Amino acid sequence: MNADVLIVGAGVTGAAIARELSRYKLRILLLEKEAEPAFGVSKSNSGIIHAGTQNSPASVKGWLCVEGNRLMREEIAADLGLNFVQCGQLIVIFDLADLPELEKIREEGEELGVKGLELKDRAWLNANEPNLGPEVKAALLVPSAGIISPYRFVYALVENAVKNGAELKTSRKVSAIRPLEGGGFEVVAGGEVFRTRFLVNAAGLYADELSALAGAPTFKITPRKGEEYLLDKKREHIVNRIIFPLPSKTSKGILIIKTSDGNPMIGPTAHDTPDKEDLSTSDEGLAEVLAGARRMAPSISKSDIIAYFSGLRPVSGKDFIIRHEDSVPGLINAAGIQSPGLTSAPAIAVMVAGILKEHGLGLEPKEEFHRLRPRPVHLFQVPLDETRRLIGKNPAYGDIVCRCELVSAQEIREALKRGARTLDGVKFRTRAQAGRCHGGFCTTRIMKIMQEELGFPVTAVTKRGPGSELIKDERK
């Protein structure tokens, strides 16, 4: 197959680029090595749409973050039917001697164009964040920060890109890249060969290896691990905004995060690791996260924890690497997309489109670009009267599969129609298995629905792709 632009990696970066380019008359191909989009870094992060503060005005990522935040608030959330909540954030200090640090964050934020920054004293905090502990002395309020479900953001971008003509191919690990005489590349992935004029590398943790494969070994990615711990929904109102301490050299610190599904989250740690596959959590990480969070909100306890995970930030130096590699004409890297990559992705996409244009790709707008994507139904988000109307339309909305998160058989089927192929894919799209019982009750039912809808045997049902089958054998 021939493409004008072949994008490697269907994380938030690749997905946003695919959607941005799908506005134009182009053949776009998005290749992903995993069984589904959003199974890399983009599935395990804090889900914060950062305002742009805590970045140097001299950085590229600072500007992209502010612009990504604006795009989310003003366009993307509404266009793609996302459950974005602009809850705002507070950066707190434990010692008034640190006020100058907060001042500096404010000044740098304002230089980047972040609006509405305000210093708040303890009296204001008492009235607005009553669960903050006595150690907290003052805070900087950042109103434009918000939260989102990171994987549902990626799914929405991919679905909309596909709706607009981009092609997605999963289980296609790019294993060889050959520059062609006269320009362009031949790309081998999952046993198939593709040809493309431009190659965009959005391969997350593996972007260094991919760039090297294309002939530009110009940087190295070091994973920086972050462990995160989700709390019970019963603690939903522990804080009203996202709470940050002052940032350290390597991270924004241990936060108390609101999530768009209601469960508060605490984390993430930030420790470099040599292993790109190491997604383990540890006793030490848990202790560090609990201590950090409890300093800000002492009522948080270990028994509030209902789930946890870790993610790896693809770090290469201090900033993002977004550039055309002049040594390999036609190769554009969107690499080193550490935090705030989730926020910045829509702005990165616009920037990448600009670089492509600069290097000769014609960007002619399509007559019709489908900007809007209908919001999928989630019973847990709608009032009972709406549920009644939905059941009237389709009885299967009344057939509840996941009791903890109230997910119906119809929602599972829709998730499969939208591209879910694994249990994690179903979970990320619908929340089925994401509640208190962690799938104890609903897993077998979901597996049977997958068997019916996708037509494969139950022994082929996986958690997240080949090798993660749930069932080893069927009883004779």
Add this chain to the structure above:
Amino acid sequence: MAAALAARAAGVEDVLLLERDQHLGGILNQCIHPGFGLHHFKEELTGPEYADRFVKQVEEDGGIEVSLRSFAVKLTKDKELSYLRPGALEEVKARSIILATGCRERTREMIQLPGTRPAGIYPAGLAQKMVNMEGWLPGREAVIVGSGDIGLIMARRMALEGIAVKAVIEIQKTSRGLVRNVVQCLEDFGIPLYLQHRVSMIHGRDRVEKVLVVKVDEELKDIPGTGFEIACDTVLVSVGLIPENELLEMAGAEIDRKTNTPVAPEVNLTSVPGVFACGNACKVYDLVDWVTRDSGLAGKMAAEYLGSLK
């Protein structure tokens, strides 16, 4: 079912029995081992046989309307209950409500078991459902974390299916399960039980590959130098049950945060008059016979409550 039948016997005319599953009997249906009914029926039955005796009585009783695949989503303190079933959202106002919603299993997450999150980690009850209800074998080499009864029963069940059960790891000094289960399910099958040990790490990217085990001291702290590895593709977690009382909470009843049970002076009572909780939703029982006994009492209490309204 015991509560419904007892309420009828005590004179209640109209009983609606809601069940979210497609059959009555709840968790008993997957407990195909014997050991049920020794006290109540004075004979040894399997779980499904025990349940079946009640299903028959319920079916024969003209005053009990059974609604299956019916999922209660909302309960108010005025006993207005909304439930979903395929094709309908129903709303009923009852004069008394009995919640017999059972337990869910405590999970890996609740004990913050460290490590990766590959396929192959199952709550023991889910593994039981897979094997006994669906005929699916979840793995080939298993380690069981926690010595709750479901875990012990599953150790034997898997051994019988030819799955190598390599160890049961229990952090406490004694098993959490019944002594008879330790003897019949572990000792008789030569399955080692490691008391005062914990799993300190789960390894594996896509599927479980091995676990690390370490001995702990009196304060449950790791004893350095005692760690060892067990290769396995499956980890079953059997670390106890928690009553499911989310509906009761919605109705405004007082709930004990630690045990997730209703706060009340007497068994089956809740802080909302006319709303009762029985069986494992009221407290975690170790024998179904006692569940039946106390649930029967709950049916009677509901009948008396209705009488007091007249």
